[in-house]
Amino acid sequence: MDTALTYADSHADRFVSELEELLRIPSVSTDSAYDDEVERAAEWLADHFDGIGMEHTEIIETDGHPLVYAEHITAPDKPTVVVYGHYDVQPPDPLEEWSTDPFDPIRHDGALYARGACDDKGQMFMHAKAAEAYLSAEGDLPVNLKYIIEGEEETGSMAIETYVREQGERLDGDVVLVSDTAMFSPETPSITYGLRGLAYAEITLEGPNRDLHSGNYGGAVDNPANALSRLVAGLHDDDHRIAIPRFYEDVRDLTAAERETYAALPFDEAAWQDAIGIDDVRTEGDYTTLECLSARPTLDVNGIWGGYTGEGAKTVLPSKAHAKISMRLVPDQQLGDVYDKLEAHLEAEVPDTMTLSVRRLHGGEPVLVDPSAPPMQAAKDAMGEVRGTDPVFVRNGGTIPVVADFQNHLGLDSVLMGFGLDSDAIHSPDEHFGLDRFHQGIQAIIRFHDHYAAMA
Numbered sequence: 001m002d003t004a005l006t007y008a009d010s011h012a013d014r015f016v017s018e019l020e021e022l023l024r025i026p027s028v029s030t031d032s033a034y035d036d037e038v039e040r041a042a043e044w045l046a047d048h049f050d051g052i053g054m055e056h057t058e059i060i061e062t063d064g065h066p067l068v069y070a071e072h073i074t075a076p077d078k079p080t081v082v083v084y085g086h087y088d089v090q091p092p093d094p095l096e097e098w099s100t101d102p103f104d105p106i107r108h109d110g111a112l113y114a115r116g117a118c119d120d121k122g123q124m125f126m127h128a129k130a131a132e133a134y135l136s137a138e139g140d141l142p143v144n145l146k147y148i149i150e151g152e153e154e155t156g157s158m159a160i161e162t163y164v165r166e167q168g169e170r171l172d173g174d175v176v177l178v179s180d181t182a183m184f185s186p187e188t189p190s191i192t193y194g195l196r197g198l199a200y201a202e203i204t205l206e207g208p209n210r211d212l213h214s215g216n217y218g219g220a221v222d223n224p225a226n227a228l229s230r231l232v233a234g235l236h237d238d239d240h241r242i243a244i245p246r247f248y249e250d251v252r253d254l255t256a257a258e259r260e261t262y263a264a265l266p267f268d269e270a271a272w273q274d275a276i277g278i279d280d281v282r283t284e285g286d287y288t289t290l291e292c293l294s295a296r297p298t299l300d301v302n303g304i305w306g307g308y309t310g311e312g313a314k315t316v317l318p319s320k321a322h323a324k325i326s327m328r329l330v331p332d333q334q335l336g337d338v339y340d341k342l343e344a345h346l347e348a349e350v351p352d353t354m355t356l357s358v359r360r361l362h363g364g365e366p367v368l369v370d371p372s373a374p375p376m377q378a379a380k381d382a383m384g385e386v387r388g389t390d391p392v393f394v395r396n397g398g399t400i401p402v403v404a405d406f407q408n409h410l411g412l413d414s415v416l417m418g419f420g421l422d423s424d425a426i427h428s429p430d431e432h433f434g435l436d437r438f439h440q441g442i443q444a445i446i447r448f449h450d451h452y453a454a455m456a
Contacts, residue, residue, distance in 0.1 A: 001138075001142070001446060001447065001450040003137040003138050004130075004133040004134045004137045004138055004446050005133070005443060005446055005447075006137065007132075007133040007136055007137035008129065008130070008133040008439070008442050008443060008446060009439075011133075012439050015125075015129045015438075015439075015442070016107070016112065016435060016438065018048070018125075019105075019112070019121065019122060019125050019438070020105040020112070020114075021044070022041065022044060022045070022048075022087070022116075022121050022125065023103065023105045023112075023114040023115070023116055023117060023121055023122075024103055024104065024105065024114075025037055025040050025041040025044060025103075026089075026092075026102075026103045026115070027040070027041035027042075027087055027088050027089055027116070027151065028088070028089055028090070028091050028092075028154075029065055029088035029089070029151055029152045029153075029154050029155050030090070030091055030154055030155050031091060035065075038065045038066075038087075038088060038151050039065075039066065041087045041088070041151070042059055042065070042066045042067075042068050042087065042151055043059065045068045045087055045149060046058070046059050046068050046070070048128060049068070049070035049128065049147065052128060052131060052132035052135060052136075053072070053131075053132070053135040053136070054070040054071065054072050054131070054145075054147075055071060055072045055073060056069075056070065056071050056072075057069070057070040058070070060163065062159035062160075062162070062163065063158075063159060063162075064151075064152045064155070064158055064159040065088065065150070065151030065152045065159065066151055066159075067148060067149065067150050067151070067159065067160060067163060068087065068147070068148075068149040068150075068151075069146075069147065069148055069149075069170075070145075070146075070147040071144075071145060071146045071147065072131065072135070072141060072144065072145045073144045074140055074141045074142075074143070074144050075144070078141075078142065078143055078144050078453060078456075079143050079144070079173075079174040079175070079452060079453060079456035080143065080144040080145075080146060080172070080173035080174050081143045081144070081145055081146070081173060081174065081175055081176075081177050081449065081452065082146045082147075082148065082171050082173040082175070082176045082177070082406075082412065083127045083145060083146070083147045083148070083149075083176070083177050083178075084148055084149070084150075084176055084177070084178045084180075084402060084403075084406070084414070085120050085123065085124025085127065085147075085149050085150075085178070085179065085180060086120045086124065086149060086150045086151065086152075086153035086154070086180070087120075087121060087124065087149055087150075087151055088150070088151045088152055088153055088154050088155075089115045089116035089119070089121065089154065090115065090116075090119070090154050090426075090427045092115045092429075094429065097429035097430075098429045098430055099113070099429075099430055100113055100430075102114060102115040102429075102431070103115060105117065107435070108432075110434060110435055110436060111432040111433060111434045111435060112432060112433050112435055112438070113430060113431070113432040114431065114432075115431055116431070117424075117431050117432050117433040118420045118424040118426050118431060118432065118433040119180070119420070119424075119426035119427065119431065120153070120179070120180045122433040122438055123179035123180060123418060123419060123420060123433075123441065124149060124179065124180070126179055126419070126438060126441035126442045126445055127147070127177070127179065127445055128147075129442045130442050130445035130446045130449070131145055133442070133446055134446065134449070141449065142449050142450050142452075142453035142454075143449045143452060143453050143456075144173070146170075146171060146173060148160065148163075148171060150402070153180075153400075153402075155362075156361075156362035156401065157364075157401045157402050157405075158362070160402050160405070161401065161402065161405050164402065164405045164406065164409050164410065165405070165409050168409050168410045171406075171410060171412075172410070173412060174375075174412075174456065175375040175412060175413060175414070175415060175452070176403070176406050176412050176413070176414040176415070177375075177379075177414070177415050177417065177445070177448065178400065178403065178414050178415065178416050178417070178418075179416075179417055179418045179419060179441060179445075180400060180416070180418060181396050181398070181400075181416045181417075181418030181420065182396075182418055182420035182421050182422050182424070183391075183418065183419060183420065183421060184265060184392060184394055185266070185421070186421065187266070187389075188265065188266055188389075188391075188392060189383050189384070189387040189389065189391040189392075190391050190392050190393065190394045191371075191376065191379050191380060191383060191391050191392075191393055191394070191415070191416065191417055192393075192394060192395065192396045192416035192417075192418065193368065193369045193370075193371045193376065193393045193394070193395065193416070194294070194295070194330075194331070194366070194367060194368045194369070194394075194395035194396065195366060195367040195395070195396050195398065195399055195400055195403055195404075195416070196294065196295075196297075196298075196328040196329055196330055196366050196395075196396070196397050196398065196399055197328065197329030197330070197333065197335060197363065197364050197365045197366035197367075197399055197404065198326060198327070198328060198329065198362075198363045198364050198399040198401070199326070199327040199329060199335055199338045199339055199342070199360075199363040200302075200324070200325070200326045200327075200360075200361040200362050200363055201324070201325050201326075201327075201339065201342060201358055201359060201360055201361060202322060202323070202324050202325075202358070202359040202361060203228075203231075203322065203323050203324075203325060203346060203356065203357070203358050203359075204320055204321070204322045204356070204357045204358075204359075205224040205227055205228045205231070205320065205321050205322075205350065205354050205355070205356055206224060206319060206320045206354055206355050206357070207221065207222055207223070207224040207227075207318075207319055207320070207353060207354040208221055208317070208319050209319065210319050211307065211316045211317065211318055211319050212316070212317040212319070213315065213316070213317070214315040214316060214317045215315060217317055218317055221317060222351060222353035222354060223317050223318070224306060224318055224319065224320055224321040224354055225306040225307055225318050225321040227321070227350070227351050227353070227354060228304065228306065228321040228322075228323060229304075231346065231349055231350065232301055232304065232323055232325075234349060235299055235325075236299070239284065239285050240282055240283060240284050240285070241284055241285060242297065242298075242299045242327075243345075244299075244341050244342060244345040245341065245344075245345060246341060247297070247338070247341055248297070250332045250333050250334065250337070251296075251297060251330055251332070251333060252330065252331045252332050254291060254295055258295070259291070261392070261393070261394075262288060262290050262291050262295075263288070265290060265392065265394070267289070267290055269281070269289055272289070275423075284296055293397050294394070294395040294396055294397040295330060295395050296330060297327065297328055297329055297330050297333060298326075298327060298328040299325065299326075299327045300325070300326050300327075301323055301324070301325055302324040302325065302326050303322075303323065303324040304321075304322070304323040304324075305321070305322055305323075306318045306320055306321030306322055307321070324361075325342075327342070328397060328399065329363075329365070329366045330366050331366050331367075331368045332366075333366060334365070335363045335364070335365055339360050339363075342358070343358050346358060362401075363399075363401070364399045364400070364401025364402075364403075364404050364405075365401075365404035365408065366404065367400075367403050367404050367407055367414070369413045369414065369415075369416075370413075371393040373413065374452070374455040374456070375413070375415050375452055375455075376393070376415055377455070378415075378448055378451040378452040378455055379391075379415045379417045379444075379448055380393075381447070381451050382417075382444045382445070382447035382448040382451055383417060383444050385444075385447055386440045386443045386444045386447065387440065387444075396416070400416075403416070415448075417444065417445075417448065419437040419438070419440060419441040419444075420433065420437075421434070421437075
């Protein structure tokens with residue numbers, strides 16, 4: 001391990017330069033105009049795995065964007081670590097709010113600025129460099145490695161879900177290692193042991209057969225935009241609990257120990273509010289802000305529209321109104337069951353003057369991992385040695401659908417050892433990744449493989 005750590009230190013600047021090459025490829029998976037660039041990123045990554053000495057590398061074509069697979073099997077009796085990440089990125093919009101070109105990486109104040117710098121090219125690339133350090137410096141690895149890197153995480157991970165379900169035996173291993181999450185803070189490193197699930201839907205209310213003149217028809221024709229506003233407003237009660245019947249019946253509550261852990265975290269709520277420009281919080285019942293951010297279910301309107309939204313006035317009574325709704329799920333909620341409850345509630349509440357349609361867009365199941373398991377403890381040791389303080393185990397409010405797929409279809413738990421920060425502006429203008437954390441991530445991954453091999 002020591003020679004691998006030394007190798008990573010001595011090649012640190014080259015590692016960043018190589019990451020910059022990958023960041024220059026605008027692999028935006030949500031926009032078909034970038035399809036060729038997504039393919040180019042997959043090819044670049046596969047070539048890079050070949051170049052660092054992986055025994056086998058392959059681009060797996062799918063109905064969507066390709067998967068990149070690489071493996072190095074050192075010995076059958078060694079534990080196998082499956083590494084997951086994604087090479088696709090969010091759109092850069094709004095471009096005018098970027099300080100620099102999002103696809104021309106810039107090093108500034110100790111950080112690398114570019115779309116994908118943190119989410120997830122930078123964090124995913126740490127794993128490739130850790131393997132290179134072992135193979136180049138020591139000629140071998142303490143574990144067997146299998147990489148599965150997808151190109152459509154930002155669009156719902158449909159291809160990799162199908163692959164895991166239908167060809168998952170190829171990913172047979174002992175644990176999955178993922179770096180696609182954030183630490184609690186720079187002073188408080190953390191390892192994620194729980195992720196919320198996601199149920200995303202689009203609802204439409206349709207009234208008259210065309211848009212109508214609001215003067216000629218207003219007052220006698222029920223307005224879908226008005227009705228949708230009432231419907232959406234009724235999705236929460238006065239205590240900010242979700243008002244869908246039986247929504248909470250399967251929710252696993254926090255244990256007393258978990259609530260104690262949350263209470264002990266160094267969370268400056270006033271600073272947090274100030275950072276996002278709000279004056280107060282709106283939480284569920286007596287749960288704390290941190291608990292509601294990561295361990296309680298949610299329902300949020302992500303967009304609502306209908307009728308005329310252009311410049312100036314147009315006195316129209318719209319024929320349709322739409323809303324996009326996301327629900328974050330916690331153990332032991334089930335995706336399909338939550339969709340069913342949402343639809344049943346909306347159908348019961350929709351006025352008889354119009355029709356309702358609900359489109360189930362995409363989602364994922366919630367995940368919980370035992371923090372005392374050997375791979376989680378190996379990650380704790382590795383991160384603690386690099387950061388200089390033991391990490392805490394936390395839940396994360398986001399969703400990584402494939403993590404639940406690994407657990408449900410392959411029986412593999414995931415170690416979520418991320419080195420991002422909430423301040424890295426992922427999905428936002430000026431996304432960046434601290435170069436210190438990039439290098440520390442490589443060092444921690446090297447240490448994880450060594451510690452986990454010794455435990456297995």
